Amino acid sequence: MSLLPTSVASDSSIAKNKRTRVIAVLMAAVGLFAIFVFAIGSPANTHSQLTFTPLNLTNAPWHVGTLTVATRWTDLVLGLLMMVLAAEVFFREPRRGVMARFGFVAVLFLLALLFWAARAPGPSPIGYVNVTSFLVGASATTMVLVFGSLSGVMCERAGVVNIAIEGQFIGGAFLGSMIASTTHNFFYAAVAGAVIGGLIGLVLAFFALRYRSDQIIVGIVLVTMLSSLSSYLNLQVFTPFPNFNTGNLAPDLPIPLLSKIPLIGPVFFNQSGFFYLMIVLVGVVSFALFKTRYGLHVRAVGEHPRAAATVGIDVIRVRYINVVLGGAIAGIGGAAFMATQGQFQVGYTSGYGYIALAALIFGRWRPSGAVVASIIFGLSVYLSYELVTYQVPISLYFLEMFPYLITIAVVAGLIGRVRPPAADGQPYMRD
Amino acid sequence: MQLELRGITKRFGSLTANDHISLTVEPGQIHSLLGENGAGKSTLMNVLFGLLSPDEGEILIDGVVTPIHDSGDAVRRGIGMVHQHFMLVPVFTVTENVVLGFEPTKSLDRIDYKRATQEIRELSHRFKLDVDPEATLENLPVGIQQRVEIIKALSHDAELLILDEPTAVLTPQEIEALMEIMRSLAAAGKSILFITHKLKEVKEIADVITVIRLGKVVGTAEPTMSEGELASMMVGRSVNLTVEKTAYDPGETVLEIRDLVVRDDRGLVAVDGVSLDIRAGEVLAVAGVQGNGQTEFVEAIVGMRRVEAGTITLRGVDITNLTPREALDAGLGHIPEDRQRDGLVLSMSVADNLVLNTPRRAPFAKCGTRNFAAINANAERLVHDFDIRTTSIFAPVSSLSGGNQQKVIVARELSRPLEFLVASQPTRGLDVGSIEYVHRQIIEYRNRGNGSLIVTSELDEAYALGDRIAVMYEGKISGVVEPSISRESIGLLMAGSSMAAAGV
Numbered sequence: 060m061s062l063l064p065t066s067v068a069s070d071s072s073i074a075k076n077k078r079t080r081v082i083a084v085l086m087a088a089v090g091l092f093a094i095f096v097f098a099i100g101s102p103a104n105t106h107s108q109l110t111f112t113p114l115n116l117t118n119a120p121w122h123v124g125t126l127t128v129a130t131r132w133t134d135l136v137l138g139l140l141m142m143v144l145a146a147e148v149f150f151r152e153p154r155r156g157v158m159a160r161f162g163f164v165a166v167l168f169l170l171a172l173l174f175w176a177a178r179a180p181g182p183s184p185i186g187y188v189n190v191t192s193f194l195v196g197a198s199a200t201t202m203v204l205v206f207g208s209l210s211g212v213m214c215e216r217a218g219v220v221n222i223a224i225e226g227q228f229i230g231g232a233f234l235g236s237m238i239a240s241t242t243h244n245f246f247y248a249a250v251a252g253a254v255i256g257g258l259i260g261l262v263l264a265f266f267a268l269r270y271r272s273d274q275i276i277v278g279i280v281l282v283t284m285l286s287s288l289s290s291y292l293n294l295q296v297f298t299p300f301p302n303f304n305t306g307n308l309a310p311d312l313p314i315p316l317l318s319k320i321p322l323i324g325p326v327f328f329n330q331s332g333f334f335y336l337m338i339v340l341v342g343v344v345s346f347a348l349f350k351t352r353y354g355l356h357v358r359a360v361g362e363h364p365r366a367a368a369t370v371g372i373d374v375i376r377v378r379y380i381n382v383v384l385g386g387a388i389a390g391i392g393g394a395a396f397m398a399t400q401g402q403f404q405v406g407y408t409s410g411y412g413y414i415a416l417a418a419l420i421f422g423r424w425r426p427s428g429a430v431v432a433s434i435i436f437g438l439s440v441y442l443s444y445e446l447v448t449y450q451v452p453i454s455l456y457f458l459e460m461f462p463y464l465i466t467i468a469v470v471a472g473l474i475g476r477v478r479p480p481a482a483d484g485q486p487y488m489r490d
Numbered sequence: 491m492q493l494e495l496r497g498i499t500k501r502f503g504s505l506t507a508n509d510h511i512s513l514t515v516e517p518g519q520i521h522s523l524l525g526e527n528g529a530g531k532s533t534l535m536n537v538l539f540g541l542l543s544p545d546e547g548e549i550l551i552d553g554v555v556t557p558i559h560d561s562g563d564a565v566r567r568g569i570g571m572v573h574q575h576f577m578l579v580p581v582f583t584v585t586e587n588v589v590l591g592f593e594p595t596k597s598l599d600r601i602d603y604k605r606a607t608q609e610i611r612e613l614s615h616r617f618k619l620d621v622d623p624e625a626t627l628e629n630l631p632v633g634i635q636q637r638v639e640i641i642k643a644l645s646h647d648a649e650l651l652i653l654d655e656p657t658a659v660l661t662p663q664e665i666e667a668l669m670e671i672m673r674s675l676a677a678a679g680k681s682i683l684f685i686t687h688k689l690k691e692v693k694e695i696a697d698v699i700t701v702i703r704l705g706k707v708v709g710t711a712e713p714t715m716s717e718g719e720l721a722s723m724m725v726g727r728s729v730n731l732t733v734e735k736t737a738y739d740p741g742e743t744v745l746e747i748r749d750l751v752v753r754d755d756r757g758l759v760a761v762d763g764v765s766l767d768i769r770a771g772e773v774l775a776v777a778g779v780q781g782n783g784q785t786e787f788v789e790a791i792v793g794m795r796r797v798e799a800g801t802i803t804l805r806g807v808d809i810t811n812l813t814p815r816e817a818l819d820a821g822l823g824h825i826p827e828d829r830q831r832d833g834l835v836l837s838m839s840v841a842d843n844l845v846l847n848t849p850r851r852a853p854f855a856k857c858g859t860r861n862f863a864a865i866n867a868n869a870e871r872l873v874h875d876f877d878i879r880t881t882s883i884f885a886p887v888s889s890l891s892g893g894n895q896q897k898v899i900v901a902r903e904l905s906r907p908l909e910f911l912v913a914s915q916p917t918r919g920l921d922v923g924s925i926e927y928v929h930r931q932i933i934e935y936r937n938r939g940n941g942s943l944i945v946t947s948e949l950d951e952a953y954a955l956g957d958r959i960a961v962m963y964e965g966k967i968s969g970v971v972e973p974s975i976s977r978e979s980i981g982l983l984m985a986g987s988s989m990a991a992a993g994v
Contacts (some may be wrong), residue, residue: 362579366577
């Protein structure tokens with residue numbers, strides 16, 4: 060005898076297909092936009108130049124000059140590629156990887172936009188796209204988002220919403236700059252970031268777990284407080300004593316051999332220690348959450364805390380630990396951000412903490428998903444800054460909206476099924 | 491394992507939930523703890539499982555005094571609990587659920603799933619608890635999920651199993667399977683403490699019955715005693731288990747439901763083409779295991795949920811997709827499934843709750859202001875007529891017992907002119923006395939020549955009230971039968987068999 064609701068199951072697959080098709084239509088719309096605006100909108104004689112400097116870190120047996128492509132035809136190919144992907148999703152309805160395809164189309168769209176923006180002759184004062192420096196620049200943004208969304212994974216998997224990531228970024232950046240300026244050592248800066256981020260996490264955990272306050276409100280209060288506090292301290296400390304905020308960029312640590320791979324080398328293997336730390340952390344968090352006993356406890360606490368409690372797991376303790384660890388990760392992210400900018404500036408994290416939360420949702424509360432989402436969002440955020448120099452006739456603010464638009468689409472259930480941990484944000488009460 | 495409770499007392503403020511309770515469970519024995527909701531069964535189990543600490547008394551395991559401080563302690567001492575609301579994580583696999591908290595690990599804190607799966611296979615083989623260790627829990631039927639709970643307890647080497655109201659969510663066939671499992675566990679020497687308020691099950695399975703009432707042991711009963719005797723022990727007075735009904739004499743059709751389709755919150759079809767007619771002077775009971783679309787069905791009728799397709803007609807008037815207010819005005823009475831969420835505003839007074847659905851109507855409102863004289867007079871009258879036990883009509887309704895809260899709703903709905911009554915799980919969580927009362931009210935309403943639809947997951951209730959019984963399975967009506975049909979046949983219908991297959 061089976062009580063499995065078969066009719067309901069088949070119904071759910073219908074609902075899923077409907078959503079898959081909505082995504083396909085979105086992808087096709089984006090593709091059509093690329094074709095009609097970017098490809099057909101570029102005069103036939105225009106072309107775009109791609110440069111790759113530095114291509115790698117050696118002195119070049121394989122130096123590539125500039126690559127010149129006809130803008131119209133390139134964007135047409137990109138647009139058609141998007142359409143093909145859209146058609147594949149629409150007709151084949153793949154069961155997995157729909158989101159990844161969607162992300163890929165988003166990246167293709169950004170590329171098409173970039174080619175179009177850099178077309179010559181055209182309105183842009185810069186007639187080329189430096190692919191290497193673009194990717195390196197975007198990797199810095201991506202890195203910060205990965206730290207932030209990993210922090211979110213740690214907290215929300217244990218059932219606590221950490222909306223204070225932005226505040227932890229600010230704290231990490233501020234203290235990180237101070238420590239880096241005085242010790243000239245970015246390792247200490249990272250430790251300082253971890254400590255301050257962890258402390259902010261502790262405050263959040265204290266109110267959320269001890270007093271069962273609304274986690275969103277506590278988080279927002281912390282962000283507001285940290286941003287005001289950092290402005291105040293900036294005025295009181297960094298302005299009169301600029302030596303505490305001297306402007307340091309974390310040194311690049313090229314990895315032998317690997318850094319010499321063309322394009323991949325400069326983008327992935329000639330980065331600061333923060334970047335490598337991020338990669339390690341992604342692996343560690345992924346492993347810890349899904350392979351270990353600790354991870355099983357964390358996920359149980361985030362899904363069904365009472366069930367966890369009945370088998371002797373200390374729900375409150377697990378949550379404290381994870382919120383503090385998550386805060387520390389975000390704090391390191393703040394220090395890492397500072398290290399890519401050189402010094403602390405008031406307000407320059409400009410909402411990265413919230414974009415990281417969006418990446419967490421888009422990535423379905425998984426470290427790997429968060430990385431994919433962070434890459435897409437990182438590219439689009441960085442592009443929105445880059446495009447200013449190309450004098451694109453689209454407002455910067457529309458481009459900045461892009462990650463949020465994707466997130467709204469995700470949260471509204473338009474793209475894929477998103478299910479947060481069942482006890483996410485729910486206070487736990489022992490009886 | 492032999493377990494002895496000696497003089498266990500637990501007080502919450504002025505309330506004594508357990509008053510010097512003593513009982514002994516022998517190895518291999520199925521010991522039934524029978525009592526009404528609120529008699530103190532759950533408190534006792536929580537004491538035994540280490541979730542509450544007793545104010546007085548001691549727990550002896552195999553003759554040795556053994557204090558139990560927390561649930562981890564209880565598990566280590568060999569006490570396993572099968573919770574009424576499963577303590578299982580829906581998105582985890584069976585294996586992950588079973589090992590949670592007691593994981594076998596390899597290096598680097600990794601869980602040894604291979605070993606865990608192996609152990610689960612052995613256990614499920616040994617005790618005939620068939621389950622796939624790699625299945626995701628939420629995809630399993632409730633009966634199988636319960637097996638996972640049992641395996642979980644056994645995997646911690648439980649010698650005594652506490653089953654807390656284990657049959658509430660099961661079909662009759664699943665209950666039968668559970669009884670088999672309980673017998674085989676007892677045969678293997680495990681002790682079982684079976685908590686319930688269902689007399690039939692106690693009589694069928696128990697070796698020894700301890701009856702508790704108002705926190706005290708009122709005695710030990712033999713399984714051979716009649717249901718009536720057990721019930722009167724449980725309630726403390728003689729109980730009339732059958733409801734007096736006048737002869738079934740249905741009139742014209744009052745409510746007509748045609749091809750109703752309703753979606754649930756996730757957008758899935760929950761009610762899938764239901765057609766029913768309910769006539770004047772009859773109670774149509776809708777039976778079925780919880781979660782087969784009954785909730786959505788009722789909500790659609792009373793205007794709380796959108797009807798996707800199909801029609802609902804009340805005395806020839808189309809009432810499909812009315813707003814709740816329009817449904818009220820059309821004369822639909824509704825006793826909701828979750829009385830504390832949909833039936834009452836807990837922080838408001840008894841008097842206000844009694845006019846909750848007619849606040850704007852004369853005489854309770856006058857020129858847009860509330861007429862307190864009329865509201866209070868109404869409350870005094872209903873509190874008296876419906877025997878609502880409250881300290882005052884101004885007391886917040888949250889201060890009333892569950893049974894009296896339900897009486898407030900019943901009084902409110904039945905005291906106004908109704909065309910039709912829809913009641914969902916009208917006696918859930920109530921004590922026998924209140925159940926008796928609510929049943930009598932519904933039957934009196936029916937005897938006056940009115941139609942009503944009662945949704946229930948208690949088969950006894952469907953039999954007691956229904957002039958006809960419709961069985962709902964996966965959003966469809968799998969059959970409409972007379973109450974003279976056997977429980978076995980209804981059970982088959984509840985599990986999705988066709989009328990023919992169920993032998994109707």
